[in-house]
Amino acid sequence: MAEPVFSVDDLTKVYRTGEVEVHALRGVDLDIREGEFLVLLGPSGSGKSTLLNILGGLDHATAGSVTFRGTELTTFDERALTLYRRENVGFVFQFYNLVPSLTARENVALVTEIAVNPMRPEEALEMVGLSDRLDHFPAQLSGGEQQRVAIARAIAKRPEVLFCDEPTGALDSKTGVRVLEALVAVNADLGTTTAVITHNVAIGDIAHRVVHFADGKVARIDVNETRRPASEITW
Amino acid sequence: MLSLDRKLLRDLWRLKTQVIAIAMVMAAGVATLVLAVGAYRSLDETRETYYERYRFADIFATATRAPEWLADEIAKIPGVAAVETRIVETAILDIEGFSVPATAALVSMPEIGDQVLNRIYLRQGRTPDPAHSDEIVVNEAFAKAHGFGPGDTFHAIIDGRKRKLVIVGIALSPEYIYALGPWDLMPDDSRFAIGWLSRKAIEAAYDLDGAFSQVSVKLMRGASLDDVIERVDVLLARYGGRGAYGRKDQQSHAFLDAELKQLEAMARILPPIFLFVAAFLINMILSRLVALEREQIGLMKALGYRSLTIGMHYMKFVAAIALVGVVIGGIAGTWLGFGLTRLYGDFYHFPFLVFLWGADIYGIAVFITVGAAALGGARAVWSVVRLPPAVAMHAPAPPRYRRFLTNGWLRHISQTNIMIARHILRWPVRAGLTVFGISLSVAVLLASLFSFDSIEFMIDFTYFQADRQDATLEFTQERPVGVISDVERLPGVLAAEPVRTVAVKVRYGHVERRVPVIGKPAGTDLSRVLDTDFRPVTLPETGFAPSDALAEILGVRVGDIVEIETLQGRKRIVEMPVTAIIQGYLGLLSFMDIEAVNRLMREGPMVTGVHLAIDEAEADALFAEVKDMPMVGSIALQKKSLEKFRQTLAENISVMISVYAGLAMVIAFGVVYNSARIQLSERGRELASLRVLGFTRGEVSWILLGELAVLTLASLPLGWAIGYGVAWVTVQGLQSELYRVPLVIDRQTYAVSSLVVLGAAAISALIVRRRIDRLDLIEVLKTRE
Incomplete structure (x- = not known):
């Protein structure tokens, strides 16, 4: 496999809320490789979201190091992190987080306008199978469609990495599968390194590797010798 | 304490900045109401008591020399209670x-x-x-x-x-x-x-043995002022009567009255503005609070709370804001009002002051403030009462946006700007009210600061365009024109222009007025006559030129023929054409060529006064001579008047500007800050999402603050228009026969009014900007709104 995009070394994150200290990450080591489709599995509070937030430039680590293509992320300030997110990272959220006042096409354009080398919004929406819904507002789209708009928005800038936090969490199985199909297709066609957080074990089957989290640590990493197509998954 | 009341206190505390911003707008309304009504009533009562106790007359009339026995005749006029003759x-x-x-x-x-x-x-x-x-x-x-x-x-x-x-x-x-x-x-x-x-x-x-030159009349209750004035005029006509007049034309009374009228206008205009804005803000904040607590409302109803109880809970929130406003405003208004009354008392030299600060003022203040607040909160509270619990437990339907421009057009606009535009158009009423609210703060400033422009304009007109003389000497009686050369020889006199003023009655149709006719020679350079376009007028050898106010009262235009009756010397009635309308802001005046006045009076060349240009360096020597000149009845020093005027103005202007700027800023801040906070509450999730997507703080702030910037800018022209309207109404209210105020608003005043409001908007935007910077990016991803 290719060079690691991210190298995570002994990463620790401690939240302090008043008197209580919560150890969200307790020394995580992980490499994420170029073009890899990674699934992070684990129960709530196991630290997977915290890791993704740090990798995505949304949060700071307490200790340890994260390098992105050889650059240390933990030293970035607010401004540098914003720029990092803007140029390199695509996000997909559980609740889509689309802008209600913009149509599907405009929601994608929102990101392509500030990106360096974006694809056309229509192109991105075509990749997720929404060519016929370009001018619909989020309120006029189903949950699955909204999530696919969110994927189109995330990939339209041709990001280096795509982070998805429970992308199917709010969807039923059938629509969820369509969303996963779109993610797998993007990973295959564009070679975008993709990390998907879920606590749905079934989804692990579509990944190259499955990282199991427990208690703020990587419990084990499974490598799928053969990946199942998303269409074969149900839950 | 009931749980709901505990919730109320916590809500108030959580929203304290917004609550205070709204309460301050209310306080400004209450303060201006208490101040203006209290000061007006106190001064009005002081004046009334003063008039009553010291028997201020109802009618005044002057004559050249009237025999003392005429007093008895005047006393016999029906409706006359008392007469006093004086010199x-x-x-x-x-x-x-x-x-x-x-x-x-x-x-x-x-x-x-x-x-x-x-x-x-x-x-x-x-x-x-x-x-x-x-x-x-x-x-x-x-x-x-x-x-x-x-x-x-x-x-x-x-x-x-x-x-x-x-x-x-x-x-x-x-x-x-x-x-x-x-x-x-x-x-x-x-x-x-x-x-x-x-x-x-x-x-x-x-x-003046056995004669008088002035008579004052006190009327019985219910007597007709106009009837008595007419009869007094008839009696005095033969003795050089210059026309009786009532209190409204008595100089001291009229000026004081104008001042009181302004206080009254303040009580009528300002409080409604503030209370309207406050009601709108309460509507905004409460609607948002109710939207956020939708599920809690459903829960409480499901638990068995009555709709009315929950409705009352939100009404208490409104009442609490109103209460804070009333208390702050009441205290500030009372304190300022007493101060203002004392200030007036000193300025007008009242022997005593009656403070009429009844409980009813506060009663009214509480009533209308709470009323306005309740009205503002009514819609939101009603929605709470109506909301069925089952519906309340579900999330509300997402807002529906409309596309308002074709895609071709939109390609040139960034998506963030489209968001701004769609958001404004999605809630047009709210956007409209926000614009209107901010525009009122511009209007408050414009409608108060314009008076300085109008005054400056009058100063410029009076002292630099029309009456450019340094001094005016008035003689005790008519003098032959030769006296001018005597005056010219006085030390320091650079130029002297004769003037002859005579009292006449001018008539057109049924309307007649007693006015002075001021006769000036053609081509005067010091004291000039200007028409309504401010161009110097050369008075023709014959013809009558009334001031614009007089022309309006008479209803005459250039070319009309008026009848002029002399009130001094030999009585004559002549007809004359109106040859020009003259611009004038003080009094009812009319002008003629001095030769024409002499011909009218059937007398040789006479003068009643002289306008002078003075060499400042020799002014003292001139004054010393004038003080010894028996023929001089009075001396007016126009430039000294102007100095005094400017000095008084300067003392007031900064205080007035800061007071009104403060009031305007309270409105602007209240509206902009609350709009921003409510938008932030509504769109925080959206904005945080954009931050995650890589938008900078500045870009994200623009989406919210840009909308407010658009609304604030849109409010400026509306504010100018409303301010102009209020100024116009104010000016109309001040017009009297004694003086008229021109409506002049300089560009600078528009600019200052706009800048103050923009400044207040910018400050509120900056405060909210800090909150945008602190948006929690992680939290937003985990939660559904």
């Missing part, structure tokens, strides 16, 4: 150590008994003893200006003779609350005095 003359004063000549109105006091009408209030000393013709009582303001007390002396040129007068008393008079000297725009206490002498002393000095 009122002007004299030049010569005060030691004060080079500038002052002018005094000398008023006679009855030899026996007290004054019947227009009684003086003696601050110090006593009334003049008829046996000593040199004893005088002077008004307090004049005495204060020169540090005079009883026993001090000064000189007066009384009918050509210089006499030493001894001050025996210091007094106040309801007749001279606002004492304006000749040509003055503002009282100048050092240059204008009121002096009360015994009737005997004045009679002798002016050779």
Whole structure:
């Protein structure tokens, strides 16, 4: 496999809320490789979201190091992190987080306008199978469609990495599968390194590797010798 | 404490900045109401009591020389309760150590008994003893200006003779609350005095034995003012009567009345503006609160709370804000109101002040404030009451946006700007009210600051366009024109222009007015006559030129023929064409060529006064000569008047600007800050999502603050229009026969009003910007709104 995009070394994150200290990450080591489709599995509070937030430039680590293509992320300030997110990272959220006042096409354009080398919004929406819904507002789209708009928005800038936090969490199985199909297709066609957080074990089957989290640590990493197509998954 | 009340207190505390911003808008409304109504009532009552106690007359009339027996005839007019005749003359004063000549109105006091009408209030000393013709009582303001007390002396040129007068008393008079000297725009206490002498002393000095030059009349309750005025005019006609007039045309009363009217207007205009804005803000904040607590409301209803109880809970929230506003506003309004009343009391020299600060003012304030607040909260509370619990537990339907422009157009606009535009159009009523609210703060500023532009304009017109003379001498009586060359020879006189003023009655159709006709030679350079386009007018050899106000009252235009009846000398009635309409802001005036006046009077070339240009360096020498000139009845110093006027103006202008700027900023801040906070509450998730997507803080802030910037900018032209309208109404309310205020608003005033409001908006935006910067990026991803 290719060079690691991210190298995570002994990463620790401690939240302090008043008197209580919560150890969200307790020394995580992980490499994420170029073009890899990674699934992070684990129960709530196991630290997977915290890791993704740090990798995505949304949060700071307490200790340890994260390098992105050889650059240390933990030293970035607010401004540098914003720029990092803007140029390199695509996000997909559980609740889509689309802008209600913009149509599907405009929601994608929102990101392509500030990106360096974006694809056309229509192109991105075509990749997720929404060519016929370009001018619909989020309120006029189903949950699955909204999530696919969110994927189109995330990939339209041709990001280096795509982070998805429970992308199917709010969807039923059938629509969820369509969303996963779109993610797998993007990973295959564009070679975008993709990390998907879920606590749905079934989804692990579509990944190259499955990282199991427990208690703020990587419990084990499974490598799928053969990946199942998303269409074969149900839950 | 009930759980709901505990929730209320916590809600108030959580939203404290917004609550205070709204309460401040309410407080401003309450304060202006309490201040204006309280001060107005107190001053009105003070004035009424003063008038009542010191028997201020209802009708005043002057004549050249009327026989004393006429008083009995006047007393017989039905409706007349009391009559007092007096001699009122002007004299030049010569005060030691004060080079500038002052002018005094000398008023006679009855030899026996007290004054019947227009009684003086003696601050110090006593009334003049008829046996000593040199004893005088002077008004307090004049005495204060020169540090005079009883026993001090000064000189007066009384009918050509210089006499030493001894001050025996210091007094106040309801007749001279606002004492304006000749040509003055503002009282100048050092240059204008009121002096009360015994009737005997004045009679002798002016050779008016058994005669009077002024009569005051007190009416019975219910008597007709106009009827009595008409009858007095008939009786005085033969004796050079210059037309009786009521209180509304009495100078002191009219000026004081205008001031009180302004207070009254303030009470009527300002509080509704603030209360409207406050009601709108309450509507905004409560609607948002209810939207956020939708599920809690459903839960409470499901738990068995009655709709009314929950509705009352939110009404209490509204009432709490109103209460804070009423308390702050009530205290501030009372404090400022007492201060203002005292300030007025000092300025107008009232002998006493009646503070009429009844509980009802506060009652009204509480009633309308709580009423406005309740009205503002009504819609939101009603939605709470109506909401079925099952519906409340579900998330509300997402807002539906509309596409408003074709894609072709939109390609040139960034998505963030489309978000701004769609958001405004999605809630057009809210956006409209926000614009209207901010525009009111612009209007408040414009409608108060314009007065300085109008005044500046009047100053420029009066002192630099029309009456450019440094001084005006008025003679005690008509003099042959040769006197001009005598005046020209006085030290320091650079130029002298004659003027002859005569009293006439001008008639057109059914309308007639007694006015002075001012005769000026053609081509004068100092005192010019300007038409309504501000161009100098050369008065034709024949013809009558009324001021615009007089022309309007008469209903005449250029080319109409008016009838003119002389009121002095031999009575003549002639017809004359109106040849020009003259611009004028003070009094009802009319102009003619001086030759035409002479012909009208069937007299040779005569003058009543002279306008002078003076060499400042020799002014003292000139003043010294003038003080010894027996023929000079009064001297007006226009440039000194202007100095005094500007000085008074400068004292008030900064205070006024800061007060109104403060009030405007309270509105602007209240509206912008609350709009921003509510938007942030509604769109925080959206904005945080954009931050995650890589938008910078600045870009994200623009989406929210850009919308407010658009609304604030949109509010400016509307604010200008509303402000102009309010200013127009204000000016209309101030128009009287004594003076008219031109409506002038400089570009600078538009700019200042706009900048103050933009500044307040910017400050509120910056405060909210700090919150945008602190948006929690992680939290937002995990939660559904």
